[in-house]
Amino acid sequence: MRPLTTADLNPAILKVQYAVRGELAIKAEELREKLQSESHGLPFKKVISSNIGNPQQKGLDQPFLTFTRQVAALMEYPPLAEIVKDKWPQDVLDRAKELQEDIGSIGAYSHSKGVPLIRKHVAKFIEERDGYPSDPEDIFLTAGASAGVSLILNVLITPNQTGILIPIPQYPLYTATLAQFSGVALPYHLSESEGWSTSLEEIKAALAKAKQDSVMPRAIVVINPGNPTGAILDKTTMCNLVRLCEEHSLVLLADEVYQANLHRPDTHPFHSFKQVVRELNSPIPLFSFHSISKGVKGECGRRGGYFECTNISDEVRALLYKMASVTLCPPLSGQIGVDCLVRPPRPNEPSYALWKKETDTIHEALRHRTQLMAQRLNSLPGVSCVDSPGALYLYPKLELPDKAVEEAQKLGKSPDTLYALQLLEETGICVVPGSGFGQKDGEHHYRLTCLCPGVEEYVSALENFHLKFLKKYGGL
Amino acid sequence: MRPLTTADLNPAILKVQYAVRGELAIKAEELREKLQSESHGLPFKKVISSNIGNPQQKGLDQPFLTFTRQVAALMEYPPLAEIVKDKWPQDVLDRAKELQEDIGSIGAYSHSKGVPLIRKHVAKFIEERDGYPSDPEDIFLTAGASAGVSLILNVLITPNQTGILIPIPQYPLYTATLAQFSGVALPYHLSESEGWSTSLEEIKAALAKAKQDSVMPRAIVVINPGNPTGAILDKTTMCNLVRLCEEHSLVLLADEVYQANLHRPDTHPFHSFKQVVRELNSPIPLFSFHSISKGVKGECGRRGGYFECTNISDEVRALLYKMASVTLCPPLSGQIGVDCLVRPPRPNEPSYALWKKETDTIHEALRHRTQLMAQRLNSLPGVSCVDSPGALYLYPKLELPDKAVEEAQKLGKSPDTLYALQLLEETGICVVPGSGFGQKDGEHHYRLTCLCPGVEEYVSALENFHLKFLKKYGGL
CATH class of the missing domain: 3.40.640.10 (Type I PLP-dependent aspartate aminotransferase-like (Major domain))
Structure with missing residues (x-):
């Protein structure tokens, strides 16, 4: 019996790369594991997975929309309708019944x-x-x-x-x-x-x-x-x-x-x-x-x-x-x-007011965070960042010191991977290096999501790390 | 602009065949649609999709297991726990909380x-x-x-x-x-x-x-x-x-x-x-x-x-x-x-008794139906059927009259497809012809699921159709 090795497998599959859940994400999982031990010795208390647009993940905790989840719960267990009939809005009950x-x-x-x-x-x-x-x-x-x-x-x-x-x-x-x-x-x-x-x-x-x-x-x-x-x-x-x-x-x-x-x-x-x-x-x-x-x-x-x-x-x-x-x-x-x-609730329906409040709050938080993060990142030396009018991400460009680029080359990593790995190890914030999305030769970026509960703390961590990184590699 | 045709597409995809949801299933959907009109003129009242092992489908209505669905409903909407805490078993609440x-x-x-x-x-x-x-x-x-x-x-x-x-x-x-x-x-x-x-x-x-x-x-x-x-x-x-x-x-x-x-x-x-x-x-x-x-x-x-x-x-x-x-x-x-x-409920847990009753009932129904259907199919002229000890299906072999085989050839269909299409059109029962699963040259089979609420009515319909089919093509 020959063992199964990757040489036996579909060569196309070997070429697949998926940076959003690649090296950084795997490292983040390891750190998350490590944090569970009391003597972890890490300089942060939690890992924030900004590598992926996953709003409801633990730690980010963007709330779900009540309407969707109440309908879904009734679909899971139809006899529930009898229990919640005087407690949940009529349009929720009607929607579940119709479906x-x-x-x-x-x-x-x-x-x-x-x-x-x-x-x-x-x-x-x-x-x-x-x-x-x-x-x-x-x-x-x-x-x-x-x-x-x-x-x-x-x-x-x-x-x-x-x-x-x-x-x-x-x-x-x-x-x-x-x-x-x-x-x-x-x-x-x-x-x-x-x-x-x-x-x-x-x-x-x-x-x-x-x-x-x-x-x-x-x-x-x-x-x-x-x-x-x-x-x-x-x-x-x-x-x-x-x-x-x-x-x-x-x-x-x-x-x-x-x-x-x-x-x-x-x-x-x-x-x-x-x-x-x-x-x-x-x-x-x-x-x-x-x-x-x-x-x-x-x-x-x-x-x-x-x-x-x-x-x-x-x-x-x-x-x-x-x-x-x-x-x-x-x-x-x-x-x-x-x-x-x-088919979200309509203005004349009983679930509408809550649905409107919930969706408005999330929209506003995303807008506010994106704008604030773009502004603060743009104020940093060696960082420029398009202030995104949409989606959930920013994709700042980094001017990295020559020494950092050299060190990355020695390690066989792209310079933005070096940057992202150190960011993760020092702040617990996991972003995806630009090399995973593609960029022009010699450019460096990273993608971060605009999902985070405490934006001030989050941006400060990004700022502090960036300045420290520049200092370390002689860029300041 | 040239329009997109199948000639432009991945040739491997053109070769894919999936009989379980193929010609028969598409025909069944059409008949189901037709039944909605009052003057449908069809000789049956409902389509039974025996082409696919889909126990909870409408018309078969195998009940869900209460434990699973109560846990799932709580996962959908965690505040529900407060509402059902005195109504649902404690192990359901504990399981959802743990997850x-x-x-x-x-x-x-x-x-x-x-x-x-x-x-x-x-x-x-x-x-x-x-x-x-x-x-x-x-x-x-x-x-x-x-x-x-x-x-x-x-x-x-x-x-x-x-x-x-x-x-x-x-x-x-x-x-x-x-x-x-x-x-x-x-x-x-x-x-x-x-x-x-x-x-x-x-x-x-x-x-x-x-x-x-x-x-x-x-x-x-x-x-x-x-x-x-x-x-x-x-x-x-x-x-x-x-x-x-x-x-x-x-x-x-x-x-x-x-x-x-x-x-x-x-x-x-x-x-x-x-x-x-x-x-x-x-x-x-x-x-x-x-x-x-x-x-x-x-x-x-x-x-x-x-x-x-x-x-x-x-x-x-x-x-x-x-x-x-x-x-x-x-x-x-x-x-x-x-x-x-x-992780089903354990014998000492409050959900166990109901879970046991629900699962026993379904096991017994499947066993009973499989055995009965195999026995009755085996009694038919030109049908032999292995009495399956497991899974959800029977795969009876058909000896089809020469005239039926000839007609199928004229229509460019496999003989068991001809049989299955007529079965569907006359009884509303949708099975999958053996040609979709593979069989030896010259053999004919079909696969039917052992999922049906009224087994007696279902088997009778299969029997009556079979005898009629044999008569039609001079096999009786």
């Missing part, structure tokens, strides 16, 4: 595309958002947006032939999934000096390079609002992107999971690509992704989301359905979450 | 391998089952067993090179996933005349053929208890299989999701491959899969399960963890389900 009558037990597999009734509600939500019709048959509920992205990329990519345009910096799900399915990443750089804007020239250059390399570009990924950048596309750029997809026969993958995370909606509103495609009456094939994990809901653990197909033929849709059916169905708990996302 | 204190919110992503505490409980469950140690670090919680199988096959398969031995008949997840990842299926036939037993000679013949075809056999899939066969492996066969894996350096994938579905445990007990591997002190790499979707729990909609790695190096395990982390984490609702599966 139960339609779905039956949440312990049963649903339709592989998701519960038809919930898909109808998603379509209605999209119609109200965009002002254009949406067909429930074009909606696929998924186990979070990631599962949808993975399905679509798996279907679009002919191994070692198909190119997918991805922004740099990007959310590493894309590079990881491209590596998994042997797709060719065609990176296009976002412009940091213009607030991480998307440049058509960069995309055209990437397309030209693909041609040179005999790679067939099949699709373009656009993350809007951006991850890790927090940038929001203006409508003109979106129109130009759609025209570019027409010209080059590209499928558009619109990752819109942060569509509700808008810190300055008056000046930086969100427009969906579905709306722009319909306004332009464009024939481009579009897959739009949304999720219950972000926004103010932050229900990551339920694994719920959806994608909408626009300008996708019945034949291709049937193929997607076939693939969805192999995984049986998305988790019902996520599907219930999607229903509550797209 | 809440450890996990925090179920709206947060967990560790990508699953909540560490729940993995500890799984390891303990395995230790008690097998009498051998189990390490929580070897446990990966998953979104049902399918997600685990898909992960392992993706990692094991180098496209167009790696062969995986699969039983015929098999659960079509395996052929579908092999097609998806361009693995080579190496079929070995089970012996129907010996109660669907597993023959080493068949496996050796498949290995010889692989060698001839220059395919590298990497792993063998064993489904025990069998799906669709319901057969249970005896220990001698299991030992021989392990030795064969040693000899040919094969990874063993043990699909043990029906381990709790035993109709005659005295004569047909379940042994896990983990136990056999440890007893033999064998070094073979083993992945064992389990799920909350089957057994008497039937919590398919939660998407929960786990796999255990045995004799897997740290290096390979780290790679599995990396891939698990790209999908973030399994649904927390499924993870809570796993905890309740592996």
Whole structure:
């Protein structure tokens, strides 16, 4: 018997990298373990996992929305209705009853595309958002947006032939999934000096390079609002992107999971690509992704989301359905979450006031923290940070002292990994180095989430560490 | 702009087939829709989806286990504890409190391998089952067993090179996933005349053929208890299989999701491959899969399960963890389900009596139905059916009249598809034709689940249809 080694395995899998849960996250787990012993000797009391947009995690404790959870509890145990009937709002009871009558037990597999009734509600939500019709048959509920992205990329990519345009910096799900399915990443750089804007020239250059390399570009990924950048596309750029997809026969993958995370909606509103495609009456094939994990809901653990197909033929849709059916169905708990996302309480309903207060509070906290953190980081020597108008992140750029860069090289690490590791070891704050998202050669960044209960303490820790780091390596 | 056609897509995806939710299931959905109109004109009142082991689906309505659902409801909405504290059993309240204190919110992503505490409980469950140690670090919680199988096959398969031995008949997840990842299926036939037993000679013949075809056999899939066969492996066969894996350096994938579905445990007990591997002190790499979707729990909609790695190096395990982390984490609702599966109420606890009654009732119903259905099907002309000692299915063999076979050929369908389509259209019972699971050339089968509320009515419908079908095609 030969033992199983990595040399025996699918070589594509060996190439997969996923920095959000990589070296830093593993180190963070170790430190969290270590903190449990009384004589840990660490210079902090808790690990803050700012590597991942996970609002309800322990220590961050963004509260859940009461409406969603009361409905979900009733779905878990329908006889509960009798017990809480005079204690919980009538609209909660009504919603759960309506869903139960339609779905039956949440312990049963649903339709592989998701519960038809919930898909109808998603379509209605999209119609109200965009002002254009949406067909429930074009909606696929998924186990979070990631599962949808993975399905679509798996279907679009002919191994070692198909190119997918991805922004740099990007959310590493894309590079990881491209590596998994042997797709060719065609990176296009976002412009940091213009607030991480998307440049058509960069995309055209990437397309030209693909041609040179005999790679067939099949699709373009656009993350809007951006991850890790927090940038929001203006409508003109979106129109130009759609025209570019027409010209080059590209499928558009619109990752819109942060569509509700808008810190300055008056000046930086969100427009969906579905709306722009319909306004332009464009024939481009579009897959739009949304999720219950972000926004103010932050229900990551339920694994719920959806994608909408626009300008996708019945034949291709049937193929997607076939693939969805192999995984049986998305988790019902996520599907219930999607229903509550797209059908929040209305102003005349008894749950509305609490729901409004809860969501307003979270929106305001995110806005406030993002702004404060960007401002304070920008005041530090050697740090510049675009003040994100959306999403849950900041992506500051670091000018690191030569000595730090040299030390990183000696250790075989990227300089921002060195920085992030020391930040973690000294403050307990776990961020993701820019090398995990992509950046220009010689640049250094890190991504941190704007999720933290005590923002003052958190920013101070970042500041103190940064100054100490500069001093240590002769940069001050 | 060229439209997106299936010719543009990953050719591997086009080859995927998944009969459990294929033509029959789609037709069943259409009929279910049609039944909603008053003038449907159909000769039945409801569609029974016997194509899929989905116990809690509407119409079958296998009840949920109260303990699981009460714990889950408390996890959804922790303030509920105050309301139900004098109404629900103390062990339910204690369990939810323990999990809440450890996990925090179920709206947060967990560790990508699953909540560490729940993995500890799984390891303990395995230790008690097998009498051998189990390490929580070897446990990966998953979104049902399918997600685990898909992960392992993706990692094991180098496209167009790696062969995986699969039983015929098999659960079509395996052929579908092999097609998806361009693995080579190496079929070995089970012996129907010996109660669907597993023959080493068949496996050796498949290995010889692989060698001839220059395919590298990497792993063998064993489904025990069998799906669709319901057969249970005896220990001698299991030992021989392990030795064969040693000899040919094969990874063993043990699909043990029906381990709790035993109709005659005295004569047909379940042994896990983990136990056999440890007893033999064998070094073979083993992945064992389990799920909350089957057994008497039937919590398919939660998407929960786990796999255990045995004799897997740290290096390979780290790679599995990396891939698990790209999908973030399994649904927390499924993870809570796993905890309740592996830690049911104990005899001295207040929930025990009800839990025992609920589980006993379901076990007995499954046993009774399986036995009755096998007996009645066996009495029909042209039908023979192994009386399954386990799992949730029967897989009767049909001798079909020549005229039926000819008609099927004219329609470009397999004869058992013709049979199953007519069964559906005349009775509303949706089964899966044997061609979806695999069978010898010229043979015809179908798989039906032993899940139905009124077994007498159900069997009568099968009988009446069968006789009518034979008459129609001159077989009576």
